[in-house]
Amino acid sequence: xxxxxxxxxxxxxxxxxxxxxxxxxxxxxxxxxxxxxxxxxxxxxxxxxxxxxxxxxxxxxxxxxxxxxxxxxxxxxxxxxxxxxxxxxxxxxxxxxxxxxxxxxxxxxxxxxxxxxxxxxxxxxxxxxxxxxxxxxxxxxxxxxxxxxxxxxxxxxxxxxxxxxxxxxxxxxxxxxxxxxxxxxxxxxxxxxxxxxxxxxxxxxxxxxxxxxxxxxxxxxxxxxxxxxxxxxxxxxxxxxxxxxxxxxxxxxxxxxxxxxxxxxxxxxxxxxxxxxxxxxxxxxxxxxxxxxxxxxxxxxxxxxxxxxxxxxxxxxxxxxxxxxxxxxxxxx
Ligand code: PMP
Numbered sequence: 001x002x003x004x005x006x007x008x009x010x011x012x013x014x015x016x017x018x019x020x021x022x023x024x025x026x027x028x029x030x031x032x033x034x035x036x037x038x039x040x041x042x043x044x045x046x047x048x049x050x051x052x053x054x055x056x057x058x059x060x061x062x063x064x065x066x067x068x069x070x071x072x073x074x075x076x077x078x079x080x081x082x083x084x085x086x087x088x089x090x091x092x093x094x095x096x097x098x099x100x101x102x103x104x105x106x107x108x109x110x111x112x113x114x115x116x117x118x119x120x121x122x123x124x125x126x127x128x129x130x131x132x133x134x135x136x137x138x139x140x141x142x143x144x145x146x147x148x149x150x151x152x153x154x155x156x157x158x159x160x161x162x163x164x165x166x167x168x169x170x171x172x173x174x175x176x177x178x179x180x181x182x183x184x185x186x187x188x189x190x191x192x193x194x195x196x197x198x199x200x201x202x203x204x205x206x207x208x209x210x211x212x213x214x215x216x217x218x219x220x221x222x223x224x225x226x227x228x229x230x231x232x233x234x235x236x237x238x239x240x241x242x243x244x245x246x247x248x249x250x251x252x253x254x255x256x257x258x259x260x261x262x263x264x265x266x267x268x269x270x271x272x273x274x275x276x277x278x279x280x281x282x283x284x285x286x287x288x289x290x291x292x293x294x295x296x297x298x299x300x301x302x303x304x305x306x307x308x309x310x311x312x313x314x315x316x317x318x319x320x321x322x323x324x325x326x327x328x329x330x331x332x333x
Contacts, residue, residue: 007085010039011049012164016172016301020272022264022288027296030287032304033169036276040078041105042306044071044235047151047188048078050160052086055147063087065145066138070094070131072185072235073102074306075151080109091138093131095119098234101310121239128152153243157188158195165189166196169301178298179205181254181286183236183279184216184245189303191248198249205294207252209286209302211261211279215239220253231258232314232324233278235305254289256282258326264288265308265315266329275308278315 004010014034022030035043055061066089067079076092083090092111094103095118106113114134119126135148151157169177180197182190194206210217212229214237219225231237238245261281268284269275283302291300314320321328 007039007081008049011045012038013168014038016169017274017304019268019284019287021267022284022291026288026291028291028294029299030284030291031173031299031301032274032280032284033165033301035303035305036307038078040074040081041310042074042078043189043303044074045078045081046160046164047157047186048075048082048149050163051147051149051151051154051156052079052082052088054154054156054159056086060145061088061147062144064089065147066091066142067147067149068093068131068135068138069149069151070127070129071151073098073106073310074235075149075186076106076111077102077109079149080106080111084110091131091134093127093134095127099311099314101312102234105310151188152186155243157186158192158244158248161189161192162196166193166199169193170197170200173299173301175200176299177204177301179207179287179290179294179300180302181207181209181283181290181300182303183209183211183233183256183282183286184214184238185236185279187238187242187245187248190250191244191246194248194250205251205290206249207254207286207290208250209254209256209282209289211237211282212255212257213237216241216245217253217255220250228255229257231278231282232320232326233258233261233282234311234314235277236279236282252290252293254286256285256289258324260285262315262321262326266327266332269308270329270331274304276304277306277308277311279306280304
């Protein structure tokens with residue numbers, strides 16, 4: 001029998017899907033890890049469980065305790081559902097600019113939601129700092145413990161990817177993986193997969209796919225944190241070296257524009273029936289760049305982070321795309 005025991009046990013062990021057009025055009029095997037099939041609908045279920053599991057093991061969270069986090073959405077959904085499955089409460093701080101679909105899902109999942117205006121990281125009202133203060137305030141009132149998940153700088157996040165995501169990729173490709181590419185939100189995925197895969201074979205090429213508006217491309221290329229432009233993608237685009245990124249070996253970096261990434265997302269839906277969010281487009285564009293650099297015959301893995309249904313009011317909305325000067329497919333108009 002092959003049975004998973006509830007929500008927590010259903011996280012991870014996602015399939016690797018061959019991306020047909022990307023593979024044919026590059027002569028490489030381009031494989032997307034189907035993270036949208038996690039039970040909370042995104043790659044962030046892994047980080048949510050890794051962080052809560054770590055807090056349980058350290059004894060800082062007891063039944064009825066509270067999990068507090070600042071999140072662009074997917075981590076919050078993962079945390080709210082992990083909280084529900086394990087008997088905790090969950091309070092989430094989210095920038096109001098994030099999609100309505102994610103906010104709705106957070107409320108339905110039982111999260112107490114705090115929407116705050118979008119502000120840069122150096123602003124004390126930035127959602128991350130706000131959530132840290134909220135955790136400190138609640139800590140004095142809650143007898144069963146409060147944790148601030150702190151996904152950006154809590155390395156339990158990347159540890160989860162070292163122990164699960166990287167090992168799955170190694171096994172699923174029979175150790176034949178040559179390259180791995182993904183974008184960075186917290187850096188937990190990229191750093192964790194890099195560390196986990198390089199333990200098996202240090203020659204596996206690890207590449208960053210950075211959207212416009214993020215500062216890491218220029219850091220890994222030229223040693224300087226510097227951003228340029230902006231992006232409609234959500235959940236990715238980092239301006240600093242988080243604790244999760246520290247010490248990770250990143251061999252290559254590509255800067256990916258929305259004009260490159262978004263048509264890839266639409267094309268994948270039209271031709272291969274996979275309806276994904278914008279970060280998957282940045283990842284696939286990065287995988288194509290790495291394939292071109294490495295040459296034909298290589299196996300390159302990337303992440304398909306979440307479903308397009310989380311963005312029907314934005315990425316799959318004609319008005320939204322037109323306002324931003326992005327191409328509108330006939331079937332969206
Ligand atoms: N894609 C999406 C849709 C996300 O929500 C996130 C996480 N915020 C990422 C990619 C990036 O993952 P990580 O935080 O591990 O860098």
